[in-house]
Amino acid sequence: MADEVQRQRADREAARLLAARIGLPGVPVSMREPEDAPGPGLGTGHWQRHVARLSGAYERAALAVAQVPAGGVREELDDVLAVLCKRLDRYVHIAEVGQALLPDDDTTDLDGTAPGMTPYLDGMAEEIDGRLRTALTHLTAVAAAIEEIVSADVGSGDSDEVIAAVDRLLTGVPAP
Amino acid sequence: MNAEPDAWAPALGFGYWRVVYAECCDAVLAYDRIVATMPPGAVRGRLLELRTELSVRLGSAARLAELAATLYAAWPERDPALLELLADDPVKDLRKELGTGPPDPGLREALLDAREELWRVAEDAARLAVRLRENPIATDVPTWLSGLATGVATALAAGTPAGHLEDG
Numbered sequence: 154m155a156d157e158v159q160r161q162r163a164d165r166e167a168a169r170l171l172a173a174r175i176g177l178p179g180v181p182v183s184m185r186e187p188e189d190a191p192g193p194g195l196g197t198g199h200w201q202r203h204v205a206r207l208s209g210a211y212e213r214a215a216l217a218v219a220q221v222p223a224g225g226v227r228e229e230l231d232d233v234l235a236v237l238c239k240r241l242d243r244y245v246h247i248a249e250v251g252q253a254l255l256p257d258d259d260t261t262d263l264d265g266t267a268p269g270m271t272p273y274l275d276g277m278a279e280e281i282d283g284r285l286r287t288a289l290t291h292l293t294a295v296a297a298a299i300e301e302i303v304s305a306d307v308g309s310g311d312s313d314e315v316i317a318a319v320d321r322l323l324t325g326v327p328a329p
Numbered sequence: 330m331n332a333e334p335d336a337w338a339p340a341l342g343f344g345y346w347r348v349v350y351a352e353c354c355d356a357v358l359a360y361d362r363i364v365a366t367m368p369p370g371a372v373r374g375r376l377l378e379l380r381t382e383l384s385v386r387l388g389s390a391a392r393l394a395e396l397a398a399t400l401y402a403a404w405p406e407r408d409p410a411l412l413e414l415l416a417d418d419p420v421k422d423l424r425k426e427l428g429t430g431p432p433d434p435g436l437r438e439a440l441l442d443a444r445e446e447l448w449r450v451a452e453d454a455a456r457l458a459v460r461l462r463e464n465p466i467a468t469d470v471p472t473w474l475s476g477l478a479t480g481v482a483t484a485l486a487a488g489t490p491a492g493h494l495e496d497g
Binding site: 164165167168171172175176177181182183184191243246247249250251252253254255256276277278280281284 | 343359
């Protein structure tokens with residue numbers, strides 16, 4: 154019995170080695186051992202890195218808003234942050250679809266990419282990747298604009314001007 | 330409840346046919362993961378219904394792969410390891426005894442078609458999942474769903490080589 158299990162393991166390992174050479178990039182998911190299976194949710198590779206960058210842009214905006222004293226201006230900026238948070242949440246879900254379609258994990262090399270390396274993307278996976286890149290451009294632009302508003306208006310107390318700037322911010326940089 | 334695709338289940342030895350069948354399994358596994366990312370609701374329910382048809386298609390891909398593995402077990406075109414073994418045979422270099430490709434390229438094409446169609450369905454499901462996340466009240470979802478169902482039907486119809494198999 155133990156010999157049979159050992160033989161099966163060796164056969165499967167040989168099949169995986171061959172698959173890595175002749176198949177599509179990486180060893181097919183269905184031929185891997187559980188420890189090399191795709192990570193759930195965002196995984197631990199390409200899609201997770203997308204979300205880390207998007208979250209970084211959001212955190213940057215939140216940090217800038219936190220400098221503004223309580224009052225009308227702060228409330229306006231808090232509303233903007235709430236919108237950004239919802240957008241970030243949406244992008245996270247879209248990145249999860251990317252991981253579901255084309256998993257990439259830094260915890261295994263069997264997916265055909267070394268840790269930190271961008272996987273080969275085509276079709277819908279490439280489209281999702283493009284959307285997330287556009288989303289990062291959007292969030293980064295909004296974060297930078299918030300920082301600009303905050304640095305110009307902290308202490309000035311001109312809430313009308315800030316409200317107008319925030320309106321321009323949300324309409325001028327449309328979400329992807 | 331649909332069975333989990335199992336790349337090791339059919340008797341395919343190890344080589345080209347096993348790998349292509351595993352890639353068919355991967356498409357169905359990707360479909361399952363994509364559906365799992367979707368919020369509960371009618372769209373997800375419909376995709377779960379369509380999954381049964383993918384199991385049927387995967388079953389037919391398994392039969393194609395088994396047939397190919399039986400008829401052309403040693404097809405070496407993309408198997409350098411096997412070519413090396415044949416070259417090292419003590420009697421003579423057996424690579425010269427081999428043809429340049431499988432005697433029936435139709436069988437291989439049928440299996441590759443099945444793989445392509447299954448992946449197309451998985452991609453359509455991903456497109457739908459992204460669309461739902463982008464705009465949860467999208468009004469064009471029924472159209473997309475209909476497109477996906479068409480893709481599944483195409484997958485069911487694709488890849489049956491004439492004179493070899495008929496999908497039940």
